[in-house]
Amino acid sequence: xxxxxxxYRRPETVEEVxxxxxxxxxxxxxxxGGQSLIPTMNFRLxxxxxxxxxxxxxxxDGLDAGDDGSLRMGAMVRQAMAEKSALVAERVPLLAETLPxxxxxxxxxxxxxxxxxxxxxxxxxLPAVMLALAASVTVxxxxxxxxxxxxxxxxxxxxTALEEGELLTEVVLPPAVEGGGQAFLEVSRRLGDYAMVGxxxxxxCDGAGRCDQASIALLSVGSRPMLAERAxxxxxxxxxxxxxxxxAGHAAGNQDIDPxxxxxxxxxxxxxLATVLVRRALTTAFERAGCxxxxxxx
Amino acid sequence: xxxxxxxxxVEHRADVEPRLLLSDFLRHGLELTGTHVGCExxxxxxxxxxxxxxxxxxxxxxxxxxxxxxxxxxEGLAPGGDELHPIQDAFREAHGLQCGxxxxxxxxxxxxxxxxxxxxxxxEVRAALSGNLCRCTxxxxxxxxxxxxxxxxxxxxx
Numbered sequence: 001x002x003x004x005x006x007x008y009r010r011p012e013t014v015e016e017v018x019x020x021x022x023x024x025x026x027x028x029x030x031x032x033g034g035q036s037l038i039p040t041m042n043f044r045l046x047x048x049x050x051x052x053x054x055x056x057x058x059x060x061d062g063l064d065a066g067d068d069g070s071l072r073m074g075a076m077v078r079q080a081m082a083e084k085s086a087l088v089a090e091r092v093p094l095l096a097e098t099l100p101x102x103x104x105x106x107x108x109x110x111x112x113x114x115x116x117x118x119x120x121x122x123x124x125x126l127p128a129v130m131l132a133l134a135a136s137v138t139v140x141x142x143x144x145x146x147x148x149x150x151x152x153x154x155x156x157x158x159x160t161a162l163e164e165g166e167l168l169t170e171v172v173l174p175p176a177v178e179g180g181g182q183a184f185l186e187v188s189r190r191l192g193d194y195a196m197v198g199x200x201x202x203x204x205c206d207g208a209g210r211c212d213q214a215s216i217a218l219l220s221v222g223s224r225p226m227l228a229e230r231a232x233x234x235x236x237x238x239x240x241x242x243x244x245x246x247x248a249g250h251a252a253g254n255q256d257i258d259p260x261x262x263x264x265x266x267x268x269x270x271x272x273l274a275t276v277l278v279r280r281a282l283t284t285a286f287e288r289a290g291c292x293x294x295x296x297x298x
Numbered sequence: 299x300x301x302x303x304x305x306x307x308v309e310h311r312a313d314v315e316p317r318l319l320l321s322d323f324l325r326h327g328l329e330l331t332g333t334h335v336g337c338e339x340x341x342x343x344x345x346x347x348x349x350x351x352x353x354x355x356x357x358x359x360x361x362x363x364x365x366x367x368x369x370x371x372x373e374g375l376a377p378g379g380d381e382l383h384p385i386q387d388a389f390r391e392a393h394g395l396q397c398g399x400x401x402x403x404x405x406x407x408x409x410x411x412x413x414x415x416x417x418x419x420x421x422e423v424r425a426a427l428s429g430n431l432c433r434c435t436x437x438x439x440x441x442x443x444x445x446x447x448x449x450x451x452x453x454x455x456x
Contacts, residue, residue, distance in 0.1 A: 001317050002338055008299065008316030008362060038358045039339035042319075051316065055363060080352070104429025106343060106407065109352040110359065191428040 003041040006048055010056040014140055014169060017052055021165045022142055024050040030167060031055070032076060032115030035107045060114070060169060063087055069175025075114020075168045080105070082113055092173045094133060094182035094200060098125050101184070104192040114168045117153070120160045120224065123194040125186065127154050127225040131217035132182065132200035135173045141166030157223040179205040179212070181289030183281040186219070187273050189264060195220050196265040197273035199252075201281040203235070205289045211235045216248070216278055221257040221270060228256035231278055240286045240293050249279030301365040305330065306374030314361045321345040323361035324371060332372040332402050336431070343430035346403035347371050353407050355429075370409070372402035384450040385409065394443025396434035404430045404440060412448050416455075420445070 011017050021028055029048035031037060032055075040046040054060060060076035063085055071091040073082065082088045083099035102108055102116070102125050116126045117137060129135075130150040138147050142165050153161050162168065186198030197220050204213040214235040216228040231252035238244050253275030261267045286293055302311045305328060312327055321338070324330045324347070336342035338357045345356040348370035375383040382390065385408055395401045404427060411426045412418070418426065423444045424437070432440060 001315070001322065002319060002357075003317045005315070005317055008360075034360075034363075035340060035355075035358055038319075038360075041317075042339050042357065053363065100425075104343070105411070105426065106346055106353045106355050106429050107340065107358075109349075109354050191425055 002044075003038070004044055004047040006051045008051050008053065010053045012056055012058055014057060014059065014167070017054065017057060017167055018140060018142055018165065020050070020052050021167065024052075025164065028052055030118075032118070033078065033107075033111035034115075035103065035111040036115070036119050036121065054167075065091065066175070071173040073113050073171045073173070075112060075118075075170060077113045079108035079111045079113060079116065083108060091176065092133070094184060094202065095126075095129055095173070097182075098129050098184040098200065101125050101186055101188075101195070101198070113171055117171065118160060118162060118168045120154055120156075120158050122157060122222060122224050123220045124225075125184070125195070125198055125200070125219060128198060128200040128217040128219040129184065130171070131225055131227055132202040132215045133173055134215065135171060137168050138170035138172060139166045140169050145169075147172070151227070154224045159224075177204050177213075179207070179289055181205075181285040181287065181291075183284035183288065185277045185281045185284075187277065194264075197221060197259070197270050197277060199274070199277045199281045201278070201285045203240075203282065203285045203289050205240070205286070205291050209239055209291055211238055211240050211244075211286075211291075214248075214282070216252060216282070218252065218257060218274060218278075221259040221274060226257070228252040228274075228278065230255045235282070240282075240291045242293055245279050245282040245286070245293065248282055249275040249277075252278040299362050301362055303364045303367050303369060305369045306371060312361075316360060316362050318361045319357050320347070320349075320359040320361045320364050320369075321356035323364075324356060324369075327361070330371050330373050334399055334402055336399065336403075341431070342400070342403070343407065344400050344403040346406045346430065348406055348409060351410060353410055370406070372405055375405060375409070384454055385412070385444075385447040388447035388450050389440075389443045392443035392446045393439045394435070395432075395440070400430055400432045404432070408444055408447065412444075412451055415448075416452055417448055418445070 027049040060074040062074040064072045089096040182202040186195035188195045214232040231248040234248040253271040259270035334344040336344035
């Protein structure tokens with residue numbers, strides 16, 4: 001047996017989960033898809049005394065289209081289910097574009113959207129998508145329900161704004177905006193590996209063809225997914241051009257991030273990747289928003 | 299904890315400890331050792347089985363979580379003692395294996411993939427197998443075998 005012994009519960013309602021969390025506190029771990037938790041348990045890096053399986057909880061796997069164009073996804077929606085969903089493709093094309101980059105098909109068949117976000121791996125793709133789209137999560141705990149914006153949710157290295165006793169129940173993706181365009185890009189050594197750097201970009205152009213909003217979220221560049229604010233500042237209010245996207249790429253790679261070095265990529269290489277990927281992602285995002293700008297060499 | 303599950307069409311009941319991995323339950327509990335365990339932390343793909351039709355890593359699922367599920371392992375692929383499944387046949391014919399350790403996981407990954415993608419390109423095959431490590435072949439013959447398997451399956455279905 002690889003994992004250390006634990007007690008195991010299969011609650012059927014969110015209320016039961018909240019009671020169990022209150023009773024067991026730090027001793028308890030929630031099991032969603034288990035594709036990150038079970039490996040750490042197999043290594044005995046995690047040894048929870050109580051494992052609360054969310055797979056039997058009712059009402060956590062809905063995919064609901066809001067009348068306003070938003071999309072609400074239950075925390076236990078499998079990544080593969082979202083990847084194949086026509087509704088996701090229509091409402092949140094950036095998410096549909098990104099999901100094939102998340103690990104491998106076998107992992108996505110078990111892995112969940114909510115589990116991925118609550119795990120808050122800074123190398124993961126989905127947190128960056130949530131940041132770029134200004135999505136929010138709904139969490140429930142002993143004091144009821146609250147909503148947390150993606151910007152506040154990812155607090156640090158594998159750390160979120162979830163308080164003790166709370167669980168993530170839902171992800172809310174805001175409606176698409178007219179004149180909006182998005183793109184996702186990453187570079188990894190092999191398909192399905194953690195990216196050395198990745199970027200999720202979302203832009204909105206106004207009727208006059210100027211950039212109204214630009215959210216550029218980067219992954220694998222630090223302790224949490226982050227928004228490249230200086231890169232955005234190069235774009236907002238400007239007519240998108242080759243020069244502005246190049247400037248945004250440079251700002252992202254050289255000013256916004258302070259990336260780590262590891263066996264896969266040096267600091268300089270990560271800066272270079274961020275510079276190039278931000279420029280390319282923005283070029284595609286602006287094209288999809290209806291503002292075509294050329295992509296030259298360099 | 300009591301579980302009831304179906305493996306390759308046969309129902310099994312067992313009393314298992316919650317921490318027992320599905321991979322270990324299949325191998326030790328049911329003595330279905332065709333499912334191989336390599337890394338046991340979700341990297342190598344050798345332990346891939348089908349759980350309600352979807353390819354999953356059985357080292358990243360607890361046996362208790364398969365309660366009520368339909369499982370398929372490599373032992374259930376061949377229709378009879380002397381007959382191979384078309385995917386197995388293609389792997390034999392195109393030399394899609396050397397030591398064979400990774401093969402059960404690759405075959406089980408390919409069953410749903412080829413059902414959903416009857417005529418995949420080389421790039422699609424490589425993407426589909428990105429979660430299965432082979433340390434012998436260099437993948438060339440695995441990709442060739444997969445495309446041969448796809449053509450055999452297409453013939454079967456016509």
